[in-house]
Amino acid sequence: MFLTVENGFAERKVDVDSKIIDRVVASYNKSKAVQKDAPEEYQVSHMWLPIYQGYMDKVMAAMARGDNAEIARIYGNFFRESCSIGIHGMPVDMETTYFSGNVSDEAKGLYTADVMHRMQIWFDSIGKTHTLDALETPLVGNPYGYYIDGKFLRAGVDYQHYYATIIARLIRGAKRKAVLELGGGFGGLGHFLMRDNADLTYIDVDLPENMALTAFYLLSAFPEKNIALYGEIDLATADLDRYDAVVLPNFALPELKDDSVDLAFNSYSLAEMSLNNVANYVGHFNRVSSKFIYHVNHTRIPPVRADDFAIDFDKFELISRAPALWNMARNADMDEFEYLYKAVKLSFR
Numbered sequence: 067m068f069l070t071v072e073n074g075f076a077e078r079k080v081d082v083d084s085k086i087i088d089r090v091v092a093s094y095n096k097s098k099a100v101q102k103d104a105p106e107e108y109q110v111s112h113m114w115l116p117i118y119q120g121y122m123d124k125v126m127a128a129m130a131r132g133d134n135a136e137i138a139r140i141y142g143n144f145f146r147e148s149c150s151i152g153i154h155g156m157p158v159d160m161e162t163t164y165f166s167g168n169v170s171d172e173a174k175g176l177y178t179a180d181v182m183h184r185m186q187i188w189f190d191s192i193g194k195t196h197t198l199d200a201l202e203t204p205l206v207g208n209p210y211g212y213y214i215d216g217k218f219l220r221a222g223v224d225y226q227h228y229y230a231t232i233i234a235r236l237i238r239g240a241k242r243k244a245v246l247e248l249g250g251g252f253g254g255l256g257h258f259l260m261r262d263n264a265d266l267t268y269i270d271v272d273l274p275e276n277m278a279l280t281a282f283y284l285l286s287a288f289p290e291k292n293i294a295l296y297g298e299i300d301l302a303t304a305d306l307d308r309y310d311a312v313v314l315p316n317f318a319l320p321e322l323k324d325d326s327v328d329l330a331f332n333s334y335s336l337a338e339m340s341l342n343n344v345a346n347y348v349g350h351f352n353r354v355s356s357k358f359i360y361h362v363n364h365t366r367i368p369p370v371r372a373d374d375f376a377i378d379f380d381k382f383e384l385i386s387r388a389p390a391l392w393n394m395a396r397n398a399d400m401d402e403f404e405y406l407y408k409a410v411k412l413s414f415r
Contacts, residue, residue, distance in 0.1 A: 083285075090282045124149070129278070142208065143207065249335040257287055260288060261288075272316060292310050372405060
């Protein structure tokens with residue numbers, strides 16, 4: 067494996083479709099009109115609050131005034147804009163450290179060590195049955211990354227492709243499947259699920275700002291697919307099997323029917339929420355999932371540690387708890403574990 071990072075932060079912008087922006091802005095503004103009256107457990111809380119207060123103001127203001135040209139500019143560059151802070155990248159100031167065009171040897175070394183560590187995990191697991199081609203993604207949002215054997219790979223594809231592949235293996239079967247992700251970020255995992263599984267409906271539920279970004283990313287990556295945004299369908303009557311993806315604000319989660327998805331997934335964000343928010347979302351995971359609950363979260367961050375999530379053990383049983391090693395190169399004292407719960411009545415084939 068020959069890895070280089072020198073050109074990983076170069077510009078790679080692509081055109082933005084104005085019709086996609088129109089749909090995303092309309093959906094976002096509909097969600098914000100409802101969010102203001104949503105219960106407390108659907109509001110921004112705990113560790114996400116300073117991110118919203120410090121980094122979301124520019125994109126939120128542009129959305130509110132209907133400045134679609136500004137939204138197109140931001141989203142066309144979202145990997146390098148403040149609106150995506152907290153959902154990708156190294157735990158440092160990415161803009162000055164890596165996007166300035168003058169990357170220090172120390173910063174380059176940190177980034178290289180992180181990439182090599184994460185890619186080694188991928189090669190030792192999913193990489194045994196996939197080539198590097200499986201990690202390729204569209205150049206939506208001006209992504210940064212690295213080169214392996216001359217192939218550009220966006221940062222973060224390693225763990226996103228890994229979990230998308232494991233999820234698909236868990237629920238594979240003859241009938242159409244549905245996967246719910248709470249907190250899909252910008253849609254990275256959703257992209258791999260949709261790309262590699264034609265018989266699957268991906269449902270993303272997130273705060274309106276992240277919901278909008280996910281909608282933009284998936285619509286741009288898959289212009290040919292049938293993707294429904296919030297406000298475009300009636301969840302009470304819609305047949306979600308007709309869609310490749312459904313992108314919703316978090317407060318729409320109660321509208322999903324009981325046992326309506328095969329698997330509910332979350333990575334890293336549940337343990338970063340307030341006590342009430344965690345209890346609410348885990349309760350919905352218990353309710354809407356018919357087969358699996360799968361999550362990756364912190365075990366030492368209060369107020370709710372991943373070991374203490376209120377899983378319904380009358381319906382689900384824990385079949386795996388293992389260290390999630392993706393961030394160990396950044397933090398040798400990491401506290402992240404992945405948990406897989408299976409419905410008690412479900413038998414593996």
